[in-house]
Amino acid sequence: MPLVAHTALPTFRRLQEEGEEILTPDRAAHQSIRELHIGLLNIMPDAALEATERQFFRLVGACNQIAQFHVHPFTIDGLERGPEALAHIEKYYESFEQIKRDGLDALIISGANVTHDHLQQEGFWQPLTEVFEWAKENVTSVLCSCLATHALIQHCYGVERTRLPAKRWGVYSHKVVDRSHPLVAEINTRFDVPHSRFNEVFRSDMEKHGLKVLVASDQAGVHLAVSPDGFRIVFFQGHPEYDDISLLKEYKREVLRYYRAERDDYPPYPEHYFDEAAQRLLAEYASHVQAARHGGRQLKAMPEEQIVERLDITWRDSAKAVFNNWLGKVYQITNEDRRLPFMDDVDPRNPLDL
Numbered sequence: 001m002p003l004v005a006h007t008a009l010p011t012f013r014r015l016q017e018e019g020e021e022i023l024t025p026d027r028a029a030h031q032s033i034r035e036l037h038i039g040l041l042n043i044m045p046d047a048a049l050e051a052t053e054r055q056f057f058r059l060v061g062a063c064n065q066i067a068q069f070h071v072h073p074f075t076i077d078g079l080e081r082g083p084e085a086l087a088h089i090e091k092y093y094e095s096f097e098q099i100k101r102d103g104l105d106a107l108i109i110s111g112a113n114v115t116h117d118h119l120q121q122e123g124f125w126q127p128l129t130e131v132f133e134w135a136k137e138n139v140t141s142v143l144c145s146c147l148a149t150h151a152l153i154q155h156c157y158g159v160e161r162t163r164l165p166a167k168r169w170g171v172y173s174h175k176v177v178d179r180s181h182p183l184v185a186e187i188n189t190r191f192d193v194p195h196s197r198f199n200e201v202f203r204s205d206m207e208k209h210g211l212k213v214l215v216a217s218d219q220a221g222v223h224l225a226v227s228p229d230g231f232r233i234v235f236f237q238g239h240p241e242y243d244d245i246s247l248l249k250e251y252k253r254e255v256l257r258y259y260r261a262e263r264d265d266y267p268p269y270p271e272h273y274f275d276e277a278a279q280r281l282l283a284e285y286a287s288h289v290q291a292a293r294h295g296g297r298q299l300k301a302m303p304e305e306q307i308v309e310r311l312d313i314t315w316r317d318s319a320k321a322v323f324n325n326w327l328g329k330v331y332q333i334t335n336e337d338r339r340l341p342f343m344d345d346v347d348p349r350n351p352l353d354l
Contacts, residue, residue: 003061004028004035004068009092011053020061028068036067036331037338039104039139041131042075042093043112043124043148046085052110055241059323060108067331074099076131078123079112096127100134103339106330107131107139111146111239118160119151129155140334140341140351142233143326146197149235153201156233157209161199168195170247170271171314172220174238181214182352183226183234183325191318193238194247195220196270200237211235219271224322230354234326240319244311247273252302255286259293266290278310 004023005012016022038060044052053073060069074094081089109131116122128148132155135142144152150161176189193215203213203222210228217223220238227233239246247270254267266286269279281303292299333346342348 003057004070006070007092009053009073011050011057014054015057015061018058020058022061023068034067034331034336035070036105036327036334037070037072037103038327039099039107040071040073041107041109041148042073043079043128044110045079045113046082049085049088051243051246052241055243055246056108056110059241059319060327062320063324063327067327069327072099072102072104076124076127078125078127080123096131100138103337104135104139105334105338106327107135107142109142109144109148109152111148114147119154125151132156136232138339138341140330141231141326143236144233145236145241146239149237150199150201152233153206153209153211153235156227157211159201159205159209161201163199164197168197168200168220169250169268170195171273172217172238172271174215174217174220174223176214177216178212178214181212181226181230181354182329183224183231183322184214185325187318187321187325192272192314193217193220193223193240193318194242194273194315195223195238196242196247196250197237206235229349229351231329231351232348240315240322242315244313245308248304248307248311252304255289255302256299259289259299261293273311274307275310278307281306 003012004025006025012022040053040056042049042052057071060071072094073092074096075089076096112124114122119125128151132152153159171192171194174191174193176184176187179189200221203216206213206222206225211225212230213222213225215224223236223238225235251267251270254263257263258266274282285302288300291297329352333342333351335341335343342351
């Protein structure tokens with residue numbers, strides 16, 4: 001069932017322009033269908049704030065469960081914001097206090113950019129852990145993306161992420177390693193997932209603390225895992241929400257950093273992402289960028305339109321399937337009162353009765 005445009009958030013209009021079905025509140029009120037209320041804690045930087053909304057809203061809206069999805073974006077203190085992002089948040093986002101009063105059936109926590117070696121040094125660490133603690137008691141299931149996964153594993157299990165020798169960056173093949181879990185039901189046993197990170201929590205550390213690994217890659221490590229109870233917390237290390245152009249945008253950003261002498265080396269390609277034709281275009285562009293940097297010349301635009309034509313998205317269907325399974329299970333066990341996490345006969349220590 002579709003998303004309900006219960007606020008004037010521009011993301012609803014953008015998704016509708018892409019062909020997504022979006023219900024007006026009036027139309028939704030005349031349908032005899034249960035509502036599910038999903039929180040989106042968006043802690044991405046300003047440049048990715050609205051794109052992150054669209055990416056996660058799109059995955060929620062693609063689910064086929066018999067429910068109307070009300071997505072409630074909010075954020076926390078401790079993040080550096082510019083005037084435009086602050087205005088957007090002030091106009092369209094809810095406060096955490098409002099979220100706590102009204103309740104949620106499920107919660108998504110986005111990734112974030114960090115500026116310190118240790119997560120506890122980040123300005124958003126304390127507010128983020130406050131959301132964690134509230135959600136553990138009051139929300140049926142919490143889905144964490146990348147940085148949020150690392151932060152919650154550290155907060156709950158004392159496992160600090162490990163810095164990798166080089167950035168894990170690209171699109172990697174993954175395999176379902178536990179086919180019996182409902183989150184991976186009716187999904188391909190092998191599928192792609194994008195990754196973009198400098199750090200990792202290893203499978204051995206997860207399993208040592210009772211986490212159940214569901215999907216992993218020989219190259220990229222664990223993508224999908226769940227908390228020891230099987231469902232209360234869902235951990236993503238990859239980025240299945242990414243658009244086809246997301247890694248291209250990151251690559252362009254790194255090229256511009258090289259041109260401005262903010263990094264010494266020219267950025268490598270994200271792995272398994274650009275085909276040979278795109279790499280030829282980018283190699284020609286790299287020669288121009290290097291000459292422009294050392295010669296003090298003006299930089300020409302990257303040939304993005306030609307490159308976008310060469311990009312494939314090989315992870316969207318599997319991402320939708322996992323979200324569909326996740327929210328389907330939330331629907332089956334959450335209390336009709338969204339301030340309460342479970343139906344009366346559900347065991348919080350084993351909510352899926354696995």
